[in-house]
Amino acid sequence: CTGMSRVYVMADKSTLLKVILLGDGGVGKSSLMNRYVSNKFDTHLFHTIGVEFLNKELEVDGRRVTLQIWDTAGQERFRSLRTPFYRGSDCCLLTFSVDDSQSFLNLNLWRKEFVYYADVKEPESFPFVILGNKIDVSGRQVAKEEAQRWCCENGGHPYFETSAKDATNIVEAFEEVARRVIASDDKQEPLLSTHTVELRRKSRSDPSCC
Amino acid sequence: MVHVYNCHPFASQHIVPTDQEPGLVCCGGDALFVVSAAGCKVEAYRMQGEDCPLICRFSTMGTVHRILYSQIGDYLVTIEEKNGSTYLRAYTNWRYQASERTRVGVRLLGHFLRVPSLCGAPKEQMEIIEMPLSEPPQCMACCALTGDLLVGCTRSLVVFGLKRQELGERLVVLDFEMLVVLHIHNWSPSDVALCAGYVALQTELEVLVVKLERMEKRHPPPEDCTPIPSPEPQSPHESDDFFMFPKHLELLGAESKDCGVSVTLEGTGAELGSSMALTYVLYRRFAPDFFRGCSSVHSAHSLHTLYTLSMLTCSLPLCAGNCEGGREPVCVFCFFSLPGAGYMYSLHNPVQLLSTYQYPEKTHEAALCDQFLYVITRNALQCFSVRCSAVAARAGDPYIDTTMKACPPATMEVCALRIQLFIGLRSLCHDGNHIVLITAVDSESKVETGSTTRRTICRKTSRSKQVCESGYGWNLYVITTVPTLQLYTEMVEYSRRYEQTLSHNSLHLLSEAHLLVRSSLLSLRGGEEGDRAQLQNAFRESCAQLGDCFSRLDRRDCHLALPYYKMSGLSVTEVIQRNVARSGDSTSVTDYGKGFLFFLKHSLYEETMEDLSEETANTVLDIFSQAEPAQLPHVVTSPFMVKADPACVLEHLEQLEVSGAPAVTLTLCKSAQALRLGNMQQYCQQMEQHSEMLQVFGFIEEPKLLFQGRGSSVTPTLFAQHLQHTQVGLLVAAMVALHENSKVKLEEADLFFQELCKDCVDRQSPYLLVDFWEALLVASSQDSIIQELLFRLASVYINRITRRDCTGITALKTAEDLINSCFHYGQPYPWVSILTHLSHCSVAPDNHQEDLHKLQSLLCGPTLDISSVLPLLEQLPDTDGAGVSVYVLCATRLGQLESSLERLLEHCPEAVIPYAHHQLHSHMLTLWWQKLFPELCKRARVPSEKGSVLLTALKETVKVVAMELSPLEFLELLPDDGSAHFFLPHLLECSLRHSQSHLTTHIMESC
């Protein structure tokens, strides 16, 4: 076997946060990710096949985290390619397009699919964030209030109205995602503080902290 | 005891500019992969060059617990954890991740996403393949030959086959396919290794190696191909009522089946997996180290490293990804290591322990490559030699361990080539000519870091010092190893220091250096011709040095000087010069080693080599005069000594004679030299010393006096040429004796005489050769050649009689001699001479008569197969008595008496009656009246010059017939043309004798 090695310093609790984008094909999941990570927008994007991800480092409330944003294929025919990767998600971004009422109606289905395949133990407390995209277009079919009501009724999830085209509300939405995950982690694992101390001590060796 | 040589296998060290503390590292394909201590980020660095530039950086999907790189497929595989679950993932096409902003594709194994139906152009992007497993993975290994992946879980092992699909010019899509699952009962591997179908697994104190083989499709594997676990009582894990401390145990080959660890195969339905069979190869168990005062196995005393390694047995280019399991010419090795000792096994037949490494201090980790074993302790990097190339060389070359080729033994003691100090070594990995080390210093010992260790390797960068001073406490080093040839040269120079004092050490070092070059040659692939030429030079040089070593040392294996010198490509002259130069001016006997003398004798007697110059030949004489004078007669007759000064040779021989050595061969040698000098007086004097009989024995002792070369290159010596003209009998007798003593083959002897008689008239079968055949026929008892000789002689005789040769040369043996001395030559029948005398009237030379006699005698002998000579008769005219005699002899021997009678009546009626008397007996008796009588009657009636002869014959015949037949029968025979008066007296006599005998019968009956 070629050069295998073992851990001698056990890694600290990871600050890598897995965030998954779900929603109907064409609602703009890939566009949202591109806008957030690369600050780019493409009017003619191919449908996503399978699953892809990108990392984005950010600092929220003085904490450095890495968001690993998973973009999935929304079209039904790619279902079997995306569902195996729901497991281990820290947050789920349910996305619809405000000019497509069907995509809004489908949010229920998406949430169910996620809870099932991600094997979420307590769906009520799992952090979901809902995005209504393409607010720049005229001919809107889903009202903001309608969407907010849905979020309220389904567990009080935060709701953001975004436009990948105009870069509206994108950064805000993802930072909220990070905050939510950290908050839910702290809730679940009160012992995390010790890890955090450990992390800071080690970070002496990290030049970016100096 | 481990030998420690202070060589310098490490050239330089560089510091890898990582920002974050490295957690895990692995390397391969010139790249170094560093997982940050936090565990979610991988940085890839190029190891070539001084500054180790970053290739790319990418995030993993979870915290990496293990990471491994496979050169085949250029993929990384990780065991990683996220939110409490463990995943097995392969990172492919990672080189596209140069910009971190590129999307990364993720899929499960078996899902090709880039098939044209799904999307247009293939994307150049990194792709992660996740392999779902039913149990959490714990350890993994890649096969260096196939890129296949082995994953160890708590109760099972899974083998994934690597699949490649080319998409366009640059893009390759990889995928994996689950091939087979091995279920292990009550055994959880802590580490695994995979190579060419061999699966190695280890727990804290046990190692098991099994082999997976694809079965031929047409033979479905029989039930017991999947070994049934041996019943519990036989298992060494057995425990009676007591708790048994496990003992040391080593089970090799088939017997490892009884190790008590049960492994069962489960095909996965994948096309190939269903036809796999499993065999046990090796099992080794160690007892826990109680000495250190703990009764349970403590991780500090358990196995820490497991490796399998393959080596090609010949340096053929290997096409990656094209290895049909086990068909490549490879040797496979398995290495595992405890903190105190490491063990290297060859898994090739037979499975055997090659080397045991007794480490001078407790080790943490080891890394193996085909040339070295690297080991780290807390404070040192150690480099040990390995014996893999000695095994691989033998597996690929059946001539090793013969007089043709040699190679140091695979079991030769290993040594430490270098112990290099470092502070706080934590981790080690190896790739090509790089070693990667992680050091981390505990805060207490940081103070001493800078000065003590860092001096030892030349420093190429000063960053590390700053780092130390600023108190980082960890470092990631890439150490470049020196090129093979450089290390080889150092070892050779080093061995010279030992040369005078400790010869065996110098042999050991030279052998190490030799194996180093060998392994380098074995691992060479195509397209490195320059390197190959240089390595081959070094290889030859190393063979020459080993040759020198063995030729000088007084060892039991000193004969190895011969194959090593042969492999060195040195001429014998060069070898002599090397050995003479070393012995210098002092010329005592002991100066020439046994090995050198063995080499010299073998070369002079058995080999083809260059003719030695006069000077060198004389040196050789000096050498043997001192070291082994009894060999001189043989040495001086070696064909390669032709240029030796004959006077000088004679001088040496005379000295030997004075010392009372056995005489005949020596005298013959002296004669040969006198002949070379042209001193005929001395020659004759020597030749008269012994009888020819004794001289024949002399030639048997040293056949090279007469001829040199073997097979088709046999050439007669000057001596033989001289004997041809002076003592041809001796020459022939000597060759016959050589043949009968198996010193020369018949074809070689033929060639010898043909060569001697090159200028004779009859090039095909010169007289001398015929003389030899005749003499051999007289002497030989070898049935196999007798028929051959008889046939050859018969054809020579026939040929000569036909052509009426008259060379005037008389043969050594006359027909009379042969008839008297040789069983195969019969006494010619009486009637034959009548025929021969008849033809004698026509002028024929004497030797023609001799040949005819010999032929007739052969035909009358008991051994010659008559039918075999029939085709040869075609050329022989049947008009004269000689020809007729031969034809009739042959026909008679074949039982064709009637035609023979006709032929005789036709050509030589004088011989008919002697012939009839001699041949017409018993059941042939009837021919007298059935054939001869009517023929004679018929012919006698026709008037001819032979009329009276015929009439006489007829009378004689009638007489015989009258004796044998009853009067009535006789009467019936008589022709009815009225010549009764001619027959009447005979009829009367016949009836008289008949009634007499009747009477006698009556009288007898009445009594």
Ligand SMILES: Nc1nc2c(ncn2[C@@H]2O[C@H](COP(=O)(O)OP(=O)(O)OP(=O)(O)O)[C@@H](O)[C@H]2O)c(=O)[nH]1
């Ligand atoms: N006007 C406008 N168009 C958008 C916006 N976001 C996305 N689009 C366009 O909508 C189309 C589909 O967007 P994608 O990002 O590919 O949609 P998706 O959700 O990734 O679709 P799938 O990959 O099939 O699941 C593209 O042509 C985008 O240019 C937006 O905020 N405003």
Ligand SMILES: [Mg+2]
């Ligand atoms: Mg998309």
